[in-house]
């Protein structure tokens with residue numbers, strides 16, 4: 571998660587922003603209860619055109635059975 575200055579493949583901008591997707595956007599383990607809190611998703615995206623360069627599940631350990 572340290573390539574903050576990678577060039578955007580869409581517009582060539584070198585600046586990125588980070589955002590967390592949560593609530594309705596949470597990801598949950600397949601086939602398991604929705605009462606499980608699931609995990610937020612962290613996106614790293616271009617500050618100019620908004621192209622998402624990387625996405626991370628913030629709590630992958632929740633998916634280990």
Ligand SMILES: [Zn+2]
Pocket residue numbers: 578579580581582583616617618619620621
């Ligand atoms: Zn861009």
